[in-house]
Amino acid sequence: MSDGPAQVLRAQDLVKTHHGEGAPAHAVRGVDLTLRQGEFVAVTGPSGAGKSTLLHLLGGLTRPDSGSIWLGGECTDAYSEARWAVERRKRIGIVFQFFNLVSNLSVADNVELPALLAGASPRQARTEREELLAELGLVGKERSMPGELSGGEQQRVALARALVNHPPLLLADEPAGSLDSKATREVMRLLSRFHRRGQTIVLVTHDARLASAADRVISFFDGRIADDAELDGTPSRGTGISGVLELKD
Amino acid sequence: MRLHLLALLARGPAHGYELKQDLEQLLGSAYPQPNVGQIYVTLGRLEKTGLIEGEEVEQSSRPNKKIYHLTDAGREALRTWYEETADEPRVRDEFFMKLALAPRTGLAEQITLINKQRRQYLNTMRNLSKLAAAENRDNRIAQLLIEGAMLHLQADLDWLERCQEELEELE
Numbered sequence: 001m002s003d004g005p006a007q008v009l010r011a012q013d014l015v016k017t018h019h020g021e022g023a024p025a026h027a028v029r030g031v032d033l034t035l036r037q038g039e040f041v042a043v044t045g046p047s048g049a050g051k052s053t054l055l056h057l058l059g060g061l062t063r064p065d066s067g068s069i070w071l072g073g074e075c076t077d078a079y080s081e082a083r084w085a086v087e088r089r090k091r092i093g094i095v096f097q098f099f100n101l102v103s104n105l106s107v108a109d110n111v112e113l114p115a116l117l118a119g120a121s122p123r124q125a126r127t128e129r130e131e132l133l134a135e136l137g138l139v140g141k142e143r144s145m146p147g148e149l150s151g152g153e154q155q156r157v158a159l160a161r162a163l164v165n166h167p168p169l170l171l172a173d174e175p176a177g178s179l180d181s182k183a184t185r186e187v188m189r190l191l192s193r194f195h196r197r198g199q200t201i202v203l204v205t206h207d208a209r210l211a212s213a214a215d216r217v218i219s220f221f222d223g224r225i226a227d228d229a230e231l232d233g234t235p236s237r238g239t240g241i242s243g244v245l246e247l248k249d
Numbered sequence: 250m251r252l253h254l255l256a257l258l259a260r261g262p263a264h265g266y267e268l269k270q271d272l273e274q275l276l277g278s279a280y281p282q283p284n285v286g287q288i289y290v291t292l293g294r295l296e297k298t299g300l301i302e303g304e305e306v307e308q309s310s311r312p313n314k315k316i317y318h319l320t321d322a323g324r325e326a327l328r329t330w331y332e333e334t335a336d337e338p339r340v341r342d343e344f345f346m347k348l349a350l351a352p353r354t355g356l357a358e359q360i361t362l363i364n365k366q367r368r369q370y371l372n373t374m375r376n377l378s379k380l381a382a383a384e385n386r387d388n389r390i391a392q393l394l395i396e397g398a399m400l401h402l403q404a405d406l407d408w409l410e411r412c413q414e415e416l417e418e419l420e
Contacts, residue, residue, distance in 0.1 A: 066334060078255035114287035201324050209399055221413055227364040231375050245279055245377075245398050 007035040007073060008169050008200045009058060014067035016053055027053035028064070029223035035169070035202065039073030040195040042211035047218035055173050055204045059094050060084030072168065078080065089118045093170045097177035099154040101146040101161070104111075106140040108131070111160045118165045129183045132160040136190065152183025159190060163199075170194070172203045176210060188213050250291050251346050252330045258301060262318040263323075264389030273298050280333045292317055300326055321340075338401060348412065359416050367409050374402050 016028040027050035035041060043051045056062040058069065060079065069076045071091060078086070088094060101110050115125035118191055129194060133139060136156040146154050162170060172191065176184035192213055195201055203214060211217050212231065220226040257263065257271050265288050272283045292315075295301045300323035303315040321328070344366055351357045381395045 044412055109343055208371065208374060208403045210312070212371050212378055217366070219413075221417060226360070226413065226417075227367065229364075229368045229371065231368075231372055245394060 005039075007070070008037050008039075009033075009035040009068075009072075010070040011058065012056055012070075014054070014064045014069070016050075016057060016064050018053070026223050028057060031067070031223075031225060033058075033218075033225070035200060036166070037200055038195075039216055040191075040201045040203070040214040040240060041216045041218060042205060042214035043218045043220050044171050044205055044208060045210040045226075047206055049220045050223040051204045051206075051220045052173055055171050055202065058202065059171050060087060079186055089114050090165055091167050091169060093165070093167040095155065095158045095162050095170070095172045095175045097174040098152075099146070099158045101154060101157055103146050105145075106142065107144050107146065107149070107157050108139065110146065110157055111164055113185050114161055115164045120165075128164050129160070131191055132164060133157075135190050136160055137186075150183065151179050152186055155179060155183065156190065159187070163194070166168075168200060170199055170201045172201065173205070174205055176205070176207070184210070250287065251295060252327065253332075254288065254291055254295065255319060255327045258317060258319045258326060259324070262304075262316045264306075264316050266314075268292075275390055276394060277388045279378055279391040279394040295323070299323075310339050333379045360413065363413050363416070367406065370406050372403055372408070373393060374399060374406070377402070404405055 011031060011033040012032040014028050014033075018027050029050075031054060043150060045051050053062065057064050061084075062064050062075065064183040070224060071087060076084075076087075102113070105113065108126075111129040111132060112122075112125040112240065115128055116122065120128070123179055129142075136159060137200055138160070140147065141153065143155075146157065149157065159175075170191075174189070179187065188210055191201060191203065201209065201214070205211055217227075217229050217231060218225055219229075226239075253272070254336055257268050263271070263297055266283065269285050270284050272280065292301065292303070296303050296317070300319060301317045303317045303321055304357055305313045306316050307313050320349065338362055344362075347357070348359055350364060350415070351359050377399050380390060384391050386392065
């Protein structure tokens with residue numbers, strides 16, 4: 001094995017074709033990917049490039065036609081749907097564009113439910129929920145129903161739900177896709193904060209501004225990785241930031 | 250910078266160093282350390298063209314300083330500036346010509362060029378994000394300048410994406 005932080009996830013030669021009406025859509029066409037602990041990776045590309053399909057494959061929400069995924073070094077080829085569901089409670093948290101909260105459960109219950117399902121005591125679940133909601137600026141919203149909250153608030157609840165079991169990996173599929181710019185900044189600020197504390201994150205976004213918060217950006221085109229770049233904040237050439245901000249005479 | 254200095258003088262007379270401080274306060278970290286030498290040179294030129302007038306003020310313990318004020322001609326120039334709309338940002342830039350000519354030279358691959366350019370834009374975008382986070386949130390002008398730069402860069406990145414989509418199909 002190579003050195004460096006531990007592998008959280010490894011994908012090898014993932015292929016997924018959607019068979020709907022009309023011609024088959026080759027959404028993911030042979031993707032190799034290694035995610036290490038503590039990385040913040042953005043997957044960006046045009047809509048229809050297959051980046052959401054890739055994220056769904058990584059979270060076991062869709063199964064690949066071929067190829068394999070290792071979670072924490074363990075091959076998932078033989079995992080059943082039920083096993084994947086368990087992994088999504090314990091090892092993989094997911095947030096979606098449209099939040100996917102349970103609409104007839106309160107905010108508190110939405111966050112506590114996955115903790116209880118994962119075997120936490122009601123008291124533990126409650127403590128975790130209280131801490132997360134406080135951290136995410138949602139104190140006082142515990143008894144609200146999701147429908148009573150703004151989009152930004154719902155996404156923060158979804159983030160709390162995804163993180164309540166301290167999963168090693170957080171997957172975010174266009175988490176700001178349905179938010180206004182203020183709520184977008186808030187969600188990005190929170191993702192960056194969790195990342196600074198060591199959370200491994202994969203963020204799928206078509207928005208380059210969001211992608212630049214990550215320290216590794218994968219450009220996804222036509223089902224393939226076109227480029228995989230570490231951002232170190234230093235432009236290779238050119239005037240960089242001062243050139244962009246310069247006021248001309 | 251000529252018109253920026255004129256605009257700063259519209260409120261009332263000031264000396265060069267005050268104008269530098271005004272600019273710093275207005276734009277915050279979005280425009281770090283305006284070059285004071287450049288400010289003095291520009292003020293000299295503005296005076297020569299009659300848009301401002303300087304007046305030496307004696308200082309007991311320090312060298313004399315020159316306080317400038319706007320002339321009628323200067324105020325008129327400023328008025329004209331506000332009547333005109335600004336030019337669009339560049340559309341056909343250096344990178345575009347590199348990309349367009351690459352196949353003829355045989356010296357570079359278009360997709361490679363796009364990937365390299367994207368990395369640079371993303372790094373700059375990252376720096377802008379950091380700058381925006383570090384800048385005082387209440388300095389709206391500075392925040393808007395940074396946000397404008399980010400939106401331009403985002404458009405450039407979107408456009409690179411379009412180039413990649415189109416050119417990959419040809420491969």
